[in-house]
Amino acid sequence: MLVAAAVCPCPPLLVPEVAAGAAPELDIARAACAEALGVLAAARPDRLVVVGPAEQSRQGPYQEGTRGSLGGFGVALEVRLGAVQGVGPGGGKPDWAAPERELPASLAVAAWLLQRTDWSHAPVEGLGVGEPFAAERCIQIGKEIVARAERVALLVMGDASACRSLKAPGYLDERAAEFDAEVARALAAADVAALEALDAALARELMASGRAPWQVLAGAAEGAGLSGALLYEDAPYGVGYLVAAWS
Template structure:
């Protein structure tokens, strides 16, 4: 049963070490994410699953202890899924095991910053090729795996909000993101499930499959919901929201 879910964005700039001198620009987003993660802990889950997009087809399960990092952004910062405490500098790895995709690495960083110890953690990466029905099925499966399940759902909206955005300017972006914001604010699972993969791909809205996992996990249950933050500071839409079981 889903008892709580936090929706957070997953840009690498959310990590201050990556953002560098521009870190303060996303302080309000970080504060909203911290509020949402703290609320997950307060819900007393038996299990937490970090769900986020990946470039692969998915779904791919990442167990507790899976490492990740931000080396691709010139920062020797390493994180480990499900390990509390402040992330540290890179350490030599033994073996060539699987690593966290960026979205789950940012999620692991958020949990470490919050000192998460409330419940065991695992990760689920979902890909852009996953159809809405399959995403929802994954959510229902997660919700059924424990009596009290919480989700940390990572994902960004469109990357086409202005001419500086990674996807340049697309007039469809604002209406699309506004619709997602309304769905997250009202826990509208039907609206999230109805998001079409094709326009999401065209707008580079990478969070679409992760939001549909959330919709499947919540199902028809009544959820109290709040939209904690919504904006597009770099031409990419970021959402932070909190859902809790009523």
């Protein structure tokens, strides 16, 4: 059963070392992410599953302790999924015989968020999803995730549209603001049906990387009776960033 969920954006710029001099611009977003993770901790889950967008070669499951790197963004910074420094999976001594496959960027950012808050409340696993996953597949994945433990929490990574301004990665698309507003409304209301109904083709055109992870959340939340709260909404750099907590 899903007992809580946190929804966070996944730009590498969330990591201050990557943002460098621009780091203060996302301080409010980082604080909102920390607040959302606090909701997960308060729910006392048996397991935390981190879901984030990934290119096809990096889709699939990742075990606790898997290494991630932000070296591709100009920073020699490594993270481990769900492990605080000096503590291995499950809270024991470190044993980093982790698989060679490296975390996708979204899960690396999630791992950084978890380490920043010293997450030690439940075992952690990761899952990379994305195109060409249809809504039905994402929803089914969410149902399967929550069927595996009595109390499951989700940390759902993903950005809204990348077409909110002329300087945005996808340039300006007049449809972007309306799309992001609907996602924000759905996250604020924990509206499972609205997330399930998101238009995958439109999301792809608007470069909204969160579409598949949000629909995994929707599948996991069916029948859970959770309420939502939108903690942050903005579009710096022309990309929609949303932070929400469901409990």
